[in-house]
Every structure is written in structure tokens, then in C-alpha cells.
Amino acid sequence: MGYELFAFAIVVALMAIYVYNNERRMGEMIYKLDQTAQLQQVLHFVDTKFSEIEKKTRTKLEEAENRHKLTTDHLQKHIDDITKLSPSIVTFLARLVxxxxxxIAAKATVKFEAIKENIGNGYNSGTGIFTAPTKGLYHFTASARQSRSGYLHLGMFRNGEEMAVSVALNYNSLTIGTTFTLQSGDRVYVKNIWSRASGIVGGGQTYFSGSLLHKM
Known part of the structure; x- marks a missing residue:
């Protein structure tokens, strides 16, 4: 009887140890499952936030590209409008009457007052100055006669810069012909470059002309 009780006690102890070990392993498995679930939740949260950031970034980039395109299109339209407004044909002819x-007084600008042609409205007879209405390559010509003995010194100027000069002596004629580029708004005129008054013939025999050769 004593031996059977001892054997029974051993069996009960072994069963208790087995149950304890199984419960411990079950607890560890449950803990690991919980940890895995939490990790999956964290990964899902990170993935969701990354997707939101990626979507917002893509939206911002698209908005920036659209703004850039609108700005570029607007600038191009503005340039096209200016180009359309700028005359493609510019020419003038004016005579001194x-x-x-x-x-003509010393250092004075010659005012060719009789306008024969003025396409582009660049020449002003009140000042004797041609103002370029558009950027381009221009050709200009001026011709004049000396009205008395002595010298007639005339120069052609671009914004105060002397571009070409010619001299006539004792009732003879002079001619200036030159080609150069102008920006829109540049001024061209003919001027007495001598430090004293010079004789000059009007009556339509002295003239100033210019034309746009190539628009730039």
C-alpha cells in the first residue's frame, strides 16, 4: 500500500511538471504572437504614413509642374504678343526743306522736317531723331550739300555714339551710308560735328533715310 501511494505521488508530480511546462510554452507562444501582431501593426502604420507622404509629395510636384507650365506658357504668350506688336517693316525718308x-548751328542735330515715308512711325521730324520700334539690323543713309565755301561736317550717331562721318567742301555734297544693329528704343540722328556753324542746302536736296533689314 505504501509503495502504490509513492508511485501515485510520482505520477501526479510528473503530470504537474508536464502541465506546468506546457502552460509555460503556451504562454511564450502567446507572447510571441502578441509581439508579432504588434510589429505588424507598427509596420502597417509606417506603410500607411509613407503612402500618405508619397501621395502628398506627388501632388506637390504635380502642382509645381503645373505652375511652372502656366508661368512658361504665360511668358511665351507675352513674348509672342510683343513680337506681333513689333513692326516687321520699318522704313523712313525725310528731307530738309x-x-x-x-x-546749321555748331553741334546741332539736323531736323529733316519733310517726311516722305515713315512706316513704323520711328522718325520724328520735330527732333530729327529716328527711334527704333523693334530690335534688328538697320541701314541708314544721309546726303547733304554745302551751301557756301568752307566745310560741312556731318556725323551719324547712335545714342550719342558716332557711327559714321562725312565731309563736304565748297558747295559739294557728302553722303553717309552705314549699317548697324539697334535695340528697341535706340536713337539715330544726323548732327553737325564741327564746333562752328556750317552751310547746308535745304529745298529737298538734303535727306535722311533708314530701313530695317533684319528683325532680331
Whole structure:
């Protein structure tokens, strides 16, 4: 009887140890499952946030590209509008009428007052100055006669810069012809470059002309 109780006690102890070990392993498995679930939740949260950031970034980039395209299109349209407004044909011809036989003051601009042609409205007879309405390559010509003995010194200027000069002596004629580029708004005129008055013939025999050769 004593031996059977001892054997029974051993069996009970072994069963208790077995149950304890199984419960411990079950607890560890459950803990690991919980940890895995939490990790999956964290990964899902990170993936969701990354997708949101990626979507917002893509939206911002698309908005920036659209703004850039609108700005570029607007600038191009503005350039096209300016190009359309700028005349493609520019030419003028003006003659000196008065005095028929007289003089031009020292360092004075010659005012060719009789306009024969002025396509593009660049020439101003009140000032004797041609103002370029558009950027391009231009050709200009001026011709004049000396009305008395002595010298007639005329120069052609671009914004105060002397571009070409010619001299006439004792009732003879001079001619200036030159080609150069102008920006829109540049000014061209003919001027007495001598430090004293010079004789000049009007009556339509002295003229100033210019034309746009190539628009740039």
C-alpha cells in the first residue's frame, strides 16, 4: 500500500511538471504572437504614413509642374504678343526743306522736317531723331550739300555714339551710308560735328533715310 501511494505521488508530480511546462510554452507562444501582431501593426502604420507622404509629395510636384507650365506658357504668350506688336517693316525718308540755302548751328542735330515715308512711325521730324520700334539690323543713309565755301561736317550717331562721318567742301555734297544693329528704343540722328556753324542746302536736296533689314 505504501509503495502504490509513492508511485501515485510520482505520477501526479510528473503530470504537474508536464502541465506546468506546457502552460509555460503556451504562454511564450502567446507572447510571441502578441509581439508579432504588434510589429505588424507598427509596420502597417509606417506603410500607411509613407503612402500618405508619397501621395502628398506627388501632388506637390504635380502642382509645381503645373505652375511652372502656366508661368512658361504665360511668358511665351507675352513674348509672342510683343513680337506681333513689333513692326516687321520699318522704313523712313525725310528731307530738309528750310533753309533752302542757309546754315546749321555748331553741334546741332539736323531736323529733316519733310517726311516722305515713315512706316513704323520711328522718325520724328520735330527732333530729327529716328527711334527704333523693334530690335534688328538697320541701314541708314544721309546726303547733304554745302551751301557756301568752307566745310560741312556731318556725323551719324547712335545714342550719342558716332557711327559714321562725312565731309563736304565748297558747295559739294557728302553722303553717309552705314549699317548697324539697334535695340528697341535706340536713337539715330544726323548732327553737325564741327564746333562752328556750317552751310547746308535745304529745298529737298538734303535727306535722311533708314530701313530695317533684319528683325532680331
Amino acid at each position: 528750310s533753309p533752302a540755302y542757309g546754315a
